Amino acid sequence: MLRFSCAFLLGITASTAAFAHASLETTQAPTGSYYTAVIRITHGCNGSPTKKVMVKIPEGATSVRPQPKPGWNLHIIKTKLDQPYKDAHGREISERVSEVHWTDGKLLDEHYDEFRIRLKLPEAPPGTVTYFPTVQECEQGVHRWIEIPQPGQKASELREPAPAVTLTAKP
Ligand SMILES: [Cu+2]
Numbered sequence: 001m002l003r004f005s006c007a008f009l010l011g012i013t014a015s016t017a018a019f020a021h022a023s024l025e026t027t028q029a030p031t032g033s034y035y036t037a038v039i040r041i042t043h044g045c046n047g048s049p050t051k052k053v054m055v056k057i058p059e060g061a062t063s064v065r066p067q068p069k070p071g072w073n074l075h076i077i078k079t080k081l082d083q084p085y086k087d088a089h090g091r092e093i094s095e096r097v098s099e100v101h102w103t104d105g106k107l108l109d110e111h112y113d114e115f116r117i118r119l120k121l122p123e124a125p126p127g128t129v130t131y132f133p134t135v136q137e138c139e140q141g142v143h144r145w146i147e148i149p150q151p152g153q154k155a156s157e158l159r160e161p162a163p164a165v166t167l168t169a170k171p
Contacts, residue, residue, distance in 0.1 A: 021042070021143075021145060021160070021161065022041055022042070022134045022143065022145040023039070023040055023163050024037055024038060024039060024163045024165055025038035025040060026038065027164065027165055028165065028166050028167075029166075029167065029168065030121075030167070030171055031122070031124055031125070031126060031128070031167040031168065031169070031170060032121055032122070032170065033121055033170070034063070034118070034120050034121075035118075035119060035120070035121045036116055036117070036118050037055075037116065037132055037163075037165070038114050038115075039053070039117075039134055039163055040112070040113075041112070041113050041114070041115065041136060042112050043109055044108065044109030044138050045109075045138035045142060045143055046140070046141055047109045048109065048140040049107055049138060050106075050107040050138050051103070051104065051137055051138060051139055052104075052105070052135075052136070053101070053102045053105075053115050053134065053135075053136055054099060054100070054101045054134065054135040054137070055099065055100045055132055056098065056099055056131075056132065056133040056134070057096070057097050057098055057117070057132070058121075058131060060121075060122025060123065061096075061097075061119045061122055062093075062096065062119065062120045063118075063119055063120045064100070064117060064118075064119040065117070065118045065119070066100040066115075066116065066117045067116040067117070067118070069105065069113075069115070071106070072102040072103065072105035073104045074100070074103075075100070075101040075102075076097055076099075077097070077098055077100070077101065078097055078098065079095060079096055079098040080094065080095050081093065081095055081096055102115055106139075121165070121167060122167070124167055126169040127166065127167065127168075128167045129164050129167075130164065130165050130166075130167060131148055132162060132163045132165075134162065143160055145160050145162055146160065146162050147160050147161050148162055149161070
């Protein structure tokens with residue numbers, strides 16, 4: 001029987017818990033840069049397979065393009081912009097992608113998978129944390145990785161923290 005020291009076990013538990021939730025592969029990126037949000041789904045809901053993954057896109061993110069996945073249907077939800085703008089090609093943009101849904105799939109609890117969205121991050125001061133609230137629906141049960149830490153609170157203190165990326169200064 002393998003024995004672990006309490007601190008080591010605590011260390012393992014803390015780090016694997018954070019890693020074991022829905023989280024982003026890259027958690028720091030320059031403000032306003034092109035970024036691939038890789039949302040990692042590392043387990044189901046109490047053993048039940050994942051059948052739907054819905055991701056909310058942060059305000060200010062543009063050029064949002066999700067990656068299709070074999071065996072899953074892909075839905076892009078758009079919302080009208082209060083203030084339309086012209087993109088880099090001079091085209092008038094009057095709506096933004098506000099959510100991306102992968103549906104009708106099956107990811108077993110014992111398997112791992114990644115859900116990818118390419119986008120341009122918001123322009124915001126370095127240190128700003130940008131969240132991708134994610135709802136993971138299973139055949140039985142659901143995980144709502146949507147909790148945002150209050151000022152002074154750590155994400156690791158939350159039961160279902162939202163995947164997050166911290167914006168850094170432009171290189
Ligand atoms: Cu978890």
